[in-house]
Amino acid sequence: MFDVKSAISMLKGKGYRITPQRVAVLRVLHNNTEHPTAEEIHRKTMKLQSNVSIATVYNVLEMLEKEGFIVVLQTPDGTRRYDPNTELHAHFVCERCNRIFDVELSQNLSKGLLFFVPEDSSEVKQINISFFGICKRCAQQQTS
Amino acid sequence: MFDVKSAISMLKGKGYRITPQRVAVLRVLHNNTEHPTAEEIHRKTMKLQSNVSIATVYNVLEMLEKEGFIVVLQTPDGTRRYDPNTELHAHFVCERCNRIFDVELSQNLSKGLLFFVPEDSSEVKQINISFFGICKRCAQQQTS
DNA sequence: CTGTCTGCAAACCATTTGCAATCGT
DNA sequence: ACGATTGCAAATGGTTTGCAGACAG
Numbered sequence: 278m279f280d281v282k283s284a285i286s287m288l289k290g291k292g293y294r295i296t297p298q299r300v301a302v303l304r305v306l307h308n309n310t311e312h313p314t315a316e317e318i319h320r321k322t323m324k325l326q327s328n329v330s331i332a333t334v335y336n337v338l339e340m341l342e343k344e345g346f347i348v349v350l351q352t353p354d355g356t357r358r359y360d361p362n363t364e365l366h367a368h369f370v371c372e373r374c375n376r377i378f379d380v381e382l383s384q385n386l387s388k389g390l391l392f393f394v395p396e397d398s399s400e401v402k403q404i405n406i407s408f409f410g411i412c413k414r415c416a417q418q419q420t421s
Numbered sequence: 422m423f424d425v426k427s428a429i430s431m432l433k434g435k436g437y438r439i440t441p442q443r444v445a446v447l448r449v450l451h452n453n454t455e456h457p458t459a460e461e462i463h464r465k466t467m468k469l470q471s472n473v474s475i476a477t478v479y480n481v482l483e484m485l486e487k488e489g490f491i492v493v494l495q496t497p498d499g500t501r502r503y504d505p506n507t508e509l510h511a512h513f514v515c516e517r518c519n520r521i522f523d524v525e526l527s528q529n530l531s532k533g534l535l536f537f538v539p540e541d542s543s544e545v546k547q548i549n550i551s552f553f554g555i556c557k558r559c560a561q562q563q564t565s
Numbered sequence: 566c567t568g569t570c571t572g573c574a575a576a577c578c579a580t581t582t583g584c585a586a587t588c589g590t
Numbered sequence: 591a592c593g594a595t596t597g598c599a600a601a602t603g604g605t606t607t608g609c610a611g612a613c614a615g
Contacts, residue, residue: 294569294614330572351495356604389530403553410545438589438594474597
């Protein structure tokens with residue numbers, strides 16, 4: 278998980294301009310374990326910085342992913358969610374409410390997985406492990 | 422991997438009508454390891470059955486997923502791809518050309534993964550393991 | 566100052582939807 | 591015959607784009 282101050286100085290070092298919009302998105306994502314959508318990030322960012330457009334949120338998210346500060350998750354409903362935790366871990370994805378929960382993996386299993394990285398591909402940049410099902414909260418509600 | 426004839430009889434047993442469109446989509450997906458998009462499936466299906474609309478392809482795919490004959494994969498570019506191989510296996514996803522390649526996992530690792538299925542969620546219906554990177558073919562081409 | 570970054574609003578495009586006509590059973 | 595299924599064409603909605611103005615360095 279990045280630290281806001283050091284993330285800012287790293288971005289500055291790479292030549293990026295430090296705009297209030299970028300800082301606000303960084304602050305929203307910092308320590309965020311909710312796997313928010315772009316729209317949710319936009320809503321929260323506007324509370325810190327009223328003049329932020331959704332287009333800018335997408336711009337900043339794309340930049341943060343490119344620079345390795347966040348990872349992007351595709352959900353079954355076709356939307357994307359953003360995760361500042363870039364360590365190898367798994368997700369449980371609720372197919373009803375589309376929320377995502379973190380699932381910790383053991384060191385052993387993580388290393389075991391890397392063993393299967395296909396060698397004929399140049400480089401594996403990311404690994405995604407997802408369990409799909411219905412979360413506890415949705416399971417308790419009637420199945421309409 | 423389903424067999425076309427037994428898939429048809431299973432669907433018939435469940436009360437589904439056996440339309441030429443459904444048979445054609447089943448035939449396109451049978452033994453298909455290309456992880457095609459809906460549009461690719463539509464194109465190939467039309468070669469077997471000229472009167473198939475893209476809406477019907479989506480209908481049939483949704484039904485086949487619901488009945489457990491195929492699994493749906495989300496790609497980084499936001500489109501969906503369809504896989505008739507419902508056994509637990511991993512994928513290598515090329516972030517440049519968006520093609521998907523199968524990666525076999527050992528029995529041991531598969532079982533190890535199941536160990537991490539979160540117990541406080543009612544039921545895990547599917548597990549997805551994906552490696553992201555650049556495939557050999559794309560890596561050989563110049564990086565524009 | 567200068568070129569990057571932003572906000573706006575339109576464009577994009579995979580997927581979904583509504584409905585009348587068709588066709589499997 | 592009857593209701594499930596289809597094709598059509600429009601709608602949907604998350605994401606992207608083009609561009610003029612704003613602003614960080």
